[in-house]
Amino acid sequence: VNICSLTSTLPVIPYRKLTDLHYISKGGFGTVFRAQHSDWRTTVAIKCLKLDSPVGERERNCLLKEAEVLHKARFNHIIQIFGVCNEPEFFCIVTEYMTNGSLDEILHEKDMYPAVAWPLRLRILYEIALGVNFLHNMTPPLLHHDLKTQNILMDGEYHVKIADFGLSKWRQLSITKGSSSKPAEMGGTVIYMPPEEYEPSKNRRADVKYDMYSYAIIMWEVLSRRIPYEECLIELEPMMRRFDEIDFLEAVLEVKRSKYMRP
Ligand SMILES: CNC(=O)c1cc(Oc2ccc(NC(=O)Nc3ccc(SCC(=O)O)c(F)c3)c(F)c2)ccn1
Secondary structure, X not given: OOHHHHHOOOOEOOHHHEEEEEEEEEOOOEEEEEEEEOOOOXXXXXXXXXXXXXXXXXXXXXXXXXXXXXXXXXXXXXXXXXXXXXXXXXXXXXXXXXXXXXXXXXXXXXOOOOOOOHHHHHHHHHHHHHHHHHHHOOOOOEOOOOOOHHHEEEOOOOOEEEOOOOOOOOOEOOOOOOOOOOOOOOOOOOOOOOHHHOOOOOOOOOOOHHHHHHHHHHHHHHHHOOOOOHHHHHHHHHHHHXXXXXXXXXXXXXXXXXXXXXX
16 A cells, blocks of 8 residues: 555544543454544544554555545445554554444443334444445445444444454455455354355355345344344254254154155
């Protein structure tokens, strides 16, 4: 990535302007903090490369690529980038801070959010769709491939902004073949991943369908306020245990008989 072409249109933020850093989360090889911008008098989020390990060229390029992607993908429902801090000993991207955290918290912290009214749930689903639709309408289409409720952030008015805490290579609709999906990071969840991606065959084209599948799982999760598969597994497993192997064999025989005995 050409840093000059990027920073010619994106503000470069001196490290000394970022104060009151508070740790938020750690990603692949990056860390996210909350901070204050001393000139802009506003709270920001910064996603920086690990401060301890020497910042490798590859990692720096990865974060630069992310800044470029975010800069190009500016839209109402995509997290807004304010600038980059590009200093020898400190390198990070600076974005708006989403005061109401992630959709995951709103759906599953039932003490904090005893009720989430239907109009808001529908607006959240609509705004996620607007954000993903915008990415897919870029040239070339930008695929998210890690849509999950942890990556859907909420601003002060509970409007949606799509984010991506992960730190990994970017995927665009590749005109060449090649596996495009991000491996489910250690501890990463697969509940939003389409089954065919569990074993990505190398000759798979990147396509928008992946995000569609993830969106469908998110939709179920927003409407039910439950963890996909968690309960159904809890409910299904004892049911499965009640039937022993013979019952299943008899059931199979019965359907085979009825199928071939048709008049
Ligand atoms: C309580 N509030 C918070 O804790 C909080 C934390 C926060 O931290 C960050 C989270 C994410 C990012 N970065 C990011 O989202 N990048 C990105 C890149 C590509 C695409 S689109 C194509 C694709 O996904 O490949 C995309 F949608 C997004 C960041 F810089 C900071 C920001 C706001 N609030």
